[in-house]
Amino acid sequence: MSEPLLDPRVHIDTEDVVVRVELGLTAYLADPRFWAREGAQQALDLMLALPSADLLRYYTTSVMTEWGEVGPRMLRSLRDGLTSRALMLEWPRHHFFLRLADEPNCPSVGFSYTEIDPRRTTRAGVLELTLPQGHAPEDLQALAAGLADIGPLYSLVGGYVARWNVLHPKLAFNQFYVWAQRYLGLDIQDAEEMAPHAPLGLPGSNWLTYLGEPLTKPLELDVAALERAVRAAPSVESLPVRSGLLLRAGALPTMGDLNRFAHPQSYAEVARLLEPHFVKELPEFWGAFTDTQRTGAWLRRLVGAEDWSA
Template sequence: MRENIPVIRLQPDLGDDGVVARDGVVICFFMRHSHGEVAPAIWRALQTYLRAIPPQALAWYGSPDGDTLPLDDKGWEHIRKKMLERPQRNACHIHLEEDCSAVGGYHFEYDGRRLDAPLFSDNENATSGVLFTFPTEYLLEHGPAHLHALTLELARELPFSFGYASLAIVAPHGLWFAARRSVIPLLSRYLGLDIYRLRETSGHIGTRARGAYWLTFLGQPLLGQLGGEEGLRHKLSFPQVSFQPLEGERLLITLGEWPDAIDTANGAYVPEYRTLAHLLEPYLYEERDDWFSLLPPGTDNMRRWIRRLCQ
């Protein structure tokens, strides 16, 4: 399966030399909890991520005034205080990057919300969200079993309602918009590639699902709505699919040893992905902002893309 993972380096449509999107792996979790409730767990998960990646792989952070600053000792102390010493603030948004001039493979983003704050008019669907990315080279060097175990270690720290790990177009802050003419053919060909904008999705997903992925984490109430572990085992009875119960009535579903890019040009046939996608379809969320609408040919691209494996 490793030979089917595409190599992606996208430059802006306007011809700049910088890389704005690349191939990689994204791990993402959504939690129906306020920042003050999950901040210590997020910090512990970040420490787990840092131990797993090369030293200084995260070298820059976003400052409150919009600048990108070196992530030195002073920067880390700022991040720690922002996350842990002001838990009652309305929101806590943190992004840490490998490179400030081009998209690297390592990226951490956290969007913590205070869900009972009056400034959130859509509180019933808002969550706190977190993501971690890796370059594909990390997966190829360490193997899928290592990344699987690391993702599980991250998940155990977090009170998620839904989460996933997937091959992805890695592009922090939605930088893939700058290369959107190249992104559309990739997404049309590789149905197993994820594309993400954490802040937008965490604001609307609630306790619903985003799709079927290599590693799909189900919390409550979604797991119960799907018939629980026993019901899912019966409906996903493929030899390559495994189930791992987690504390707190949660479940990890693994769709094969390796993540699959699902290359339609090679006639990829992935019944396990499509079956899980169909099971999740009644519980898929609707993006409030159709950020795919900037991409031709229509205005319903986001909805159709989320349901790409249901067709």
């Protein structure tokens, strides 16, 4: 049974895309100095190697107030300047960011990197990669494995994800609240709010879920025991990576459409294994989530779905 296509939701007045469903992953980065020196640049190279990278038309950075058009020459310049070595800096640029997108603020193809100076905060850096909803999921899996092999991560989640417009967060999360009642396999991340919590726990789980050593060690998580539990779950697989643990829930991602009786059982198996390690004090999402105080229920929807979608 093919996945239903969810159309983007557009602002009635401005015609801005408010929220859309695509394939994507969000990685919470440990060792900010490594990612500033070379990791982010290597991650961008992974993204640019995909055919969908030809759709990247716009860029913005933390030193800009609007989006600019990006051509081949500018793209090369942005790529070369992504390393802090370009400016001969010893430390990361605190809250520096680079965004590349096919559409400003709410991409169907996108690269988003936020850099953190560890002398000023203990939060994680953030890397979000986005591919079109109908893109081959094998490429998303390859991106996830590639990021895990590049450098240290606290965690990573990937699959079908709602990407939302930062200019319209309340509208976006109100729409996601409606979608999430039906599509249990659909993820969303408020990465900037989650980043301070990422060194302490998982931001959830999805088709792809990665636990890195910077997270498993302080949690004193028995990775070997977790791998044994994974082998006992027939639809869950541990994928080869240099370190840490990358789990895949089923051969293909799913939105878990309850209206089509497509409960995402493999997703639920992963969630049951990992739920004890989810972030304990999850910041409330925008809109209806704040109004109902149900962000925590959504995060654990696959462990006790009756508490979420009833």
